Amino acid sequence: MMWIKIVQIILAVLLMLVILLQQRGTALGGAFAGGGEFYRSRRGAEKILFIATIILAVLFFVSAILNLVL
Numbered sequence: 001m002m003w004i005k006i007v008q009i010i011l012a013v014l015l016m017l018v019i020l021l022q023q024r025g026t027a028l029g030g031a032f033a034g035g036g037e038f039y040r041s042r043r044g045a046e047k048i049l050f051i052a053t054i055i056l057a058v059l060f061f062v063s064a065i066l067n068l069v070l
Helices: 002-023 045-069
Strands: none
Touching: 002 045
16 A cells, blocks of 8 residues: 555655756746747747656646545
């Protein structure tokens, strides 16, 4: 049972890091879609961070459900 909580803490920290790395490149105007680049494709590291965020969020959600069930 304790391993689920440890995995959940690790996933939470990794998810926070990936989200912070995504937001590092945007300015305040970009946060409110003022940059004019709202509809553009993701490339390179930005795409990898985006996919990693989705995977980590799903894994965190699954670990939270497992923590409730077990």
